[in-house]
Amino acid sequence: MNTNKLSLGIVGGGPKSWIGHVHRISARFDDKYEIVAGVFSRNAKLSINFGKTLGISKDRCYSTFKEMALKESKRNDGIQVVSIMTPPSSHQIIAEKFIEKNINIISDKPFAGNLDQAKKLYKKIKSNKKIKYALTHNYSAYPMVREAKVLIEKDKIGKIEYVNVEYIQDWSGGTKINVRNAKKKLKWKIDNKIVGASAVLNEIGTHAYHLATYISGLKAEKIFADIKQISKKIKMDDNAQVMINFTNGAKGMFWTSVMAKGGVYGLRIRVFGSKGSLEWVQNDPNYLKLNPDKGAVRYLERGFHNAELSKKFSRIKFGHPEGYLDAFANIYREFADSLKNKSKKRYFYPNEDEGLETAKFINACKVSSKNKRWVKIK
């Protein structure tokens, strides 16, 4: 076995989970992790059966995360990192258990199920200097998103004046969704006890808000939100629109929906500064549009001369498209590097600070939408 690999345990992501699949491919991508333990089901037998297909030995297939944290922490070859990919409301309690055992964490988003959980988790992470924490806001790991972040840091578009971000999807599956098939199809995503504060905001909106702050370097100061159910029949909030006042005086608009009919699946961000603007869309992720206030629109391409930073986060040459998995794997790759490398190198993966920020935003949205007034983020 490659002794350079980090040993990785997994909580969640069983056979039917697509995000589980994504995490595991990402972990394998750069050969920096060996998946050696996991909790794939509360049923011990099912957990073992699935673990087996991943090449995990029977005794390291657990049925509870507590058991896994306890037993792995006692092994000499115990896991160094745990990846958590369970529903949102369980993120905090699971993560805390591993933090107590000094095990590093990669957690799927959102940071936590609600603001209260988020604050507790944040405190817990900060209390343990031995571990590191990465949050898979994976869109921020696209090379051209990071290029955008750094172009803004370098003042290429001047002082930010406006941010427009949207993440819209269509969960209706091309059918008139109804209570029965929604429950079957969307599962815990329509149960607030599991999905947390807000279905659309915790599942999708959190990515969009994170992306806006990640690229712009700004935070929301005050927001005005309108969360609403657009589709009929299934009780869930499926649409949210938010006006944002950012800390530097910039304005912004945010829209997220899971009922934008037409098979639409769009994450798009535009940042306007005093000297130009930037645009990035996930459906064309290898390009970044830069509009200087004077002069031609530029299409910066991943890996090409015009986008030097992006090369660090790419694996293949310009002209050959990279996609969602390549970006997701960037978080795993960088996290491994940060665990091995003790230098003060800059890392770009999202962490607990960003996680707490998204939880504050979602909470403020709920308050604002209910009270129909501008709400301060705190």
Place this chain on the structure above:
Amino acid sequence: MNTNKLSLGIVGGGPKSWIGHVHRISARFDDKYEIVAGVFSRNAKLSINFGKTLGISKDRCYSTFKEMALKESKRNDGIQVVSIMTPPSSHQIIAEKFIEKNINIISDKPFAGNLDQAKKLYKKIKSNKKIKYALTHNYSAYPMVREAKVLIEKDKIGKIEYVNVEYIQDWSGGTKINVRNAKKKLKWKIDNKIVGASAVLNEIGTHAYHLATYISGLKAEKIFADIKQISKKIKMDDNAQVMINFTNGAKGMFWTSVMAKGGVYGLRIRVFGSKGSLEWVQNDPNYLKLNPDKGAVRYLERGFHNAELSKKFSRIKFGHPEGYLDAFANIYREFADSLKNKSKKRYFYPNEDEGLETAKFINACKVSSKNKRWVKIK
């Protein structure tokens, strides 16, 4: 002379006016008007000089609209239609004078400088059954916009659930705009006495709101607006964002700006229904994107088999692009037809009803933005 042509008079649109140029090309486009009179300057000599370049005889180049209304109405061959292309706050008073003389009107947008003027003008128009009134919300005259309108009427995307519209421009001219050059460059556009209720809403936003209602067939019922100055130095409102509750229960978002840096000039609308969605952008005006909830995205093309209605509003074959002027001219062409044709044919050009609606919307936005609350349109 072609006796089939309507005789047309013009108020405004002197040598430096670009919209004047646009109106005159549109009037000539289909050979249905003969420009025979005009007020191009308050200075009689300048008015005559410019009129001459248009082939207008000296005695029909006037220096005030009142004089023109009076004298033309007394001639046997007096103008049948007047086109008004002066700054917004003068639209009402000018139009009223011609209405009194039973002269038909084509007016540039916005309908009026403010809601009070709009109501007066609306009443005046309705009081005279002999005349017709067209408002050049020209974007609604693009063939594929009308195709979209009719597709929605035919229930192709089901019940409308969400509308997202934006019209953003960059008036900074690629330079750090300052008070001095702004005054020179933007002229009356930054003077609220002339531009009317709101610079950004009267100049640009009015088009976006009109387009949203035109295509969707809906009206705003309640709105929450945030009008703001984003650029520094010049005192003017240059950015407005509005959340909209439509009459049928649909939600929507609206953004307009004249300080979206980067040479951006974008009018874009997306309408989401219960069975699919539509998207149209002015920069690619010959296409309409139709996303059914199940099945492939379709690019409907102007003039092609898949967009039958669009053929009625096109002059050239599919595959050959039409643009802004072709669309603008559609309003002149249809208006001429409606004046000659006494049948009950359906016409698609915007009229006073739509004009009043836009004025109500802008007024509500001002109230909402000031009071930071949802405001009912009435």
Place this chain on the structure above:
Amino acid sequence: MNTNKLSLGIVGGGPKSWIGHVHRISARFDDKYEIVAGVFSRNAKLSINFGKTLGISKDRCYSTFKEMALKESKRNDGIQVVSIMTPPSSHQIIAEKFIEKNINIISDKPFAGNLDQAKKLYKKIKSNKKIKYALTHNYSAYPMVREAKVLIEKDKIGKIEYVNVEYIQDWSGGTKINVRNAKKKLKWKIDNKIVGASAVLNEIGTHAYHLATYISGLKAEKIFADIKQISKKIKMDDNAQVMINFTNGAKGMFWTSVMAKGGVYGLRIRVFGSKGSLEWVQNDPNYLKLNPDKGAVRYLERGFHNAELSKKFSRIKFGHPEGYLDAFANIYREFADSLKNKSKKRYFYPNEDEGLETAKFINACKVSSKNKRWVKIK
């Protein structure tokens, strides 16, 4: 009447002709011509009837071009310019008659029906120093095409190394075309006696070759062609592909078709130089893609800071699309200017030199395709 206008006569373009419609709108666009005479049918009555709808007096509606040339040349107020929009094989004989009467000519493409006619016509034009001749290769009049031409003259992409041009259409009308409806629909376009040397090359290919030479500043030196009938049933050449060796050593490829199924209607050109490349497509005519060999792709936009030349050939502001008619009208506008302006100003409209060149190219293609060998252009 505006005495600044040029008096224009028209040969061809009757009520069912779409190109006739295009020419007349173009002539009106900038108010520089007055259509005062015409031959719209060989049947005198039909010619008069149609002329009347255009406001032409009865005595100037002729039934033969000879009659028109003769009578108009004898009038004091006779036409100064004639526009010829008849089928290709008649272009030469008609043009010559007007040249003899010292009447300036705007002719639809192709220059002539075949090389023999082209040479005669060319000689005739050159023999009369009093007249000017414009050929409506209208695609060369798009502002961004001219921008491209001048960028290359300024060495922005270095020495030209490769040119790829295509103009493909689908004349099948979405149906399995057959002999009967083809004859009805395509009319003279499938009759070589009328369409001239080659249906696909004379009708469409001539534009593509002209565009390639216009933008690149190069001419073909040797070519290898393969002209072929792809669709079945109707006897006509509907597809032609040509390899080109240009005079400066550059290579190139050319493809034209009228049977590219799928409602495709695409004119596209890419020019590669030693320092970068340019791309323009008619379906997105307001933009020009510039790829420097180092640095980001640039989208130059008509009328914006980055495309200064284009402003001269535009009528409206950047951000508002122009189309086919705006470009076509540029030829009429510039031709009027060149007739009035005796200075040595540079004009960009296509003339007889370019016309002869296209005829040579088409002729060489026919020889090469027949003999299956490289043929020198001469």
Place this chain on the structure above:
Amino acid sequence: MNTNKLSLGIVGGGPKSWIGHVHRISARFDDKYEIVAGVFSRNAKLSINFGKTLGISKDRCYSTFKEMALKESKRNDGIQVVSIMTPPSSHQIIAEKFIEKNINIISDKPFAGNLDQAKKLYKKIKSNKKIKYALTHNYSAYPMVREAKVLIEKDKIGKIEYVNVEYIQDWSGGTKINVRNAKKKLKWKIDNKIVGASAVLNEIGTHAYHLATYISGLKAEKIFADIKQISKKIKMDDNAQVMINFTNGAKGMFWTSVMAKGGVYGLRIRVFGSKGSLEWVQNDPNYLKLNPDKGAVRYLERGFHNAELSKKFSRIKFGHPEGYLDAFANIYREFADSLKNKSKKRYFYPNEDEGLETAKFINACKVSSKNKRWVKIK
């Protein structure tokens, strides 16, 4: 260890090789291979050092492929599959050695260095019924390329009439390339002894031709080629254009270049049939444009309702882009499946039949270009 994994050996792809990196990621992607042996350098020490970074035990890091074939074939746990990613002219001799030892082969393209080698290799593969052979024409493994292939098989666009394919790149690196840096940068790619028959055709063109035949289901019958050096200074053929007559009577055009200046990196294919056409471009790989002869253009999206087949070759949901590596990995995944699965299931990965076909094509191109005549493929 996961005993379900295939044990894989690698020949070539040392630390500086980008294609080596690509193959290894692809092998790991779906957890179906374990890399257990390799030849990474002719220098034993260097081979061991690099193998170590991949977690390969010292005794299985070899310095010649012969040694590896011999020793691995004697081990009980010897490799089941070898991946060959050496320069073209060595493909045949290496592959043959492993075929003799009954080891299955995944080979990088081109199939062989020249037609002679290709024929020998083909015969060798066919002579051993125990092994399977896959050729990494990776572009054919994009889900939407396979969707296109099957749509054509299902007669969605009718009988194929025309194919237009191009693969152009810019190897100049944004600098005026010269002999010295070319030798350093392009290495064996400009040495015909190593790259084989033709630099541009063996390296890039082979992909384009394969793609054209793969999607269309056709083969070239006769071709007319023009291979040429466009860039100066470095002796290599860098541009090739080919006219193709396909076996079913269809026509086609092919262009490949490595000196298409401007950072261009474009693989694009369009297939026209009697009822419509298809277009796919690698830079937007998750979409396939389908133009029916009547009706709107459709954008089929990977993984969506409209592209059922594509789901089989996807790992993530529609709306989330996949890229080059995901496609490359499809060949590894399917090959593993085909080795384990003895049923008659259909596999889509390219094999030796397609390999031989590409070699015939390249050979015919060389003959045609030299003799300036149409050449029959045989």
